[in-house]
Amino acid sequence: TQLLEQSPQFLSIQEGENLTVYCNSSSVFSSLQWYRQEPGEGPVLLVTVVTGGEVKKLKRLTFQFGDARKDSSLHITAAQPGDTGLYLCAQTQGAQKLVFGQGTRLTINP
Amino acid sequence: DTAVSQTPKYLVTQMGNDKSIKCEQNLGHDTMYWYKQDSKKFLKIMFSYNNKELIINETVPNRFSPKSPDKAHLNLHINSLELGDSAVYFCASARSWRGETQYFGPGTRLLVL
Numbered sequence: 001t002q003l004l005e006q007s008p009q010f011l012s013i014q015e016g017e018n019l020t021v022y023c024n025s026s027s028v029f030s031s032l033q034w035y036r037q038e039p040g041e042g043p044v045l046l047v048t049v050v051t052g053g054e055v056k057k058l059k060r061l062t063f064q065f066g067d068a069r070k071d072s073s074l075h076i077t078a079a080q081p082g083d084t085g086l087y088l089c090a091q092t093q094g095a096q097k098l099v100f101g102q103g104t105r106l107t108i109n110p
Numbered sequence: 111d112t113a114v115s116q117t118p119k120y121l122v123t124q125m126g127n128d129k130s131i132k133c134e135q136n137l138g139h140d141t142m143y144w145y146k147q148d149s150k151k152f153l154k155i156m157f158s159y160n161n162k163e164l165i166i167n168e169t170v171p172n173r174f175s176p177k178s179p180d181k182a183h184l185n186l187h188i189n190s191l192e193l194g195d196s197a198v199y200f201c202a203s204a205r206s207w208r209g210e211t212q213y214f215g216p217g218t219r220l221l222v223l
Contacts, residue, residue, distance in 0.1 A: 023140070031209070042214030043153070055223050082204050086151055092209040097143075100153040 004089055004101035012107040016078055021090045021104040023089030024071045030092065032064055032072050037086040037103075113137050114215035120222045123191060129186045131218045133201030141165075142184040143202040143212065144176060153200070159184055160207045161167050189223045 004016055005024045023032065031050045032034035035043035046054050049072060055064045060083075062075040076083055086105050091099045114135045124127055135142065141168075144156040157167035159178040170185045184201060198217045204210040 009207075033211075034182070037151075039215070042216055044214070045211050048211070088153065096207050097155045097168075099155075099157065099213060103151050103153075105151070 004090060004091060004099065006104050008104060008107050009102065010107075012109065013079060014109050015080060015105045018075065018077050019079055019106070020073055021087055021106070022071065022076045023068075023101055025091070027070065029065075029069045029072075032065060032069075033090045033098070034072070034074055035088040035090060035100075036087060039085070042087055043086075064072035064091075075097050075105075079106075081110050084108050114201055114203055114213050116199075116215040116218050118218060119216065120156055120219050122223065124223055125143075125191055125193060126188045127191050128187070129191060129220075130185055131220070133184045133186075133215055134214070135182055135201075135203040135215075136206075137203055137213060139203040139205050139213075140181055141204045141207045141210070142178065142181070142205070144184065145200040145202060145214075146187050147198040147200060147217070149197070157184075158184075158207065165207055185201045193222050196220055 007022050020090045033048045034046045037043040047063045053067045054065040061076045065071045084107050086103045088100050088103045090100045093099050119130050141160045143158045147153045157176045158169045162178045163179050175187045177205045198219050200217045201215040202212040204212045
C-alpha cells in the first residue's frame, strides 16, 4: 500500500499570511485529490489533479501537482479564519478505494 | 437537503455492547463506503458496497458487519464493542466504484467506555 505523507502535521498562522502544505509519496500518483474537513463535519473534495505539472486555482487556494506526479502542494494566499480545518490529500488505489494522508491541521488566528 | 446522512451523530456505549449506525444517500449513487477516523484524524477505508454487493473489505475484525438493504442505504453493525472502536465513523457515496468523487456524511462519533 502506497503511503502518503503530509507536512506539516500542524500549522497555526495569523490571518492574512500565506502558507503552503505538502503531500508526498515514494511512488507515482495516477491522480491526487485534496479534501478539507471542518470540525464536526465530513471531508469535502476541493480539487482533483491528474496531469504532472498541473496547477489548479480555487479562489485563494492554488494546487500544484509535481512534474513526476509524486508530490503535490496546496498554497493559500491571505489566509482567513474560514480556512481553518484539516486538509487531506488522497489517492485512488486500484480504481476502487481512496487512501488518505494523515492530514495537515490548519488554524488561522484572527 | 442532506446528500449523505448518518444516524446517530453521537453514540456512547459500554464495552461489550452491540450497536448499529446507519447511512443513507439521496444522490442516486451506486457505491457506498464506511471509513474510520481515529483520534489522530487518520481516515481509513473499512468497507465498500457497489449496488448492494461488497467490493472492499479492508482487514476489519469480523465484529464489524456491514449491510446494504438497497443501494441508497449502508448500515454498520458492531458486535462486542471494544475501547479501541472509539472513533468517528464516516459514510461516503460515489456515482460508481471507478475512482469517482466521494461525498461524505457528517460522521458518527462513537465512544466506548
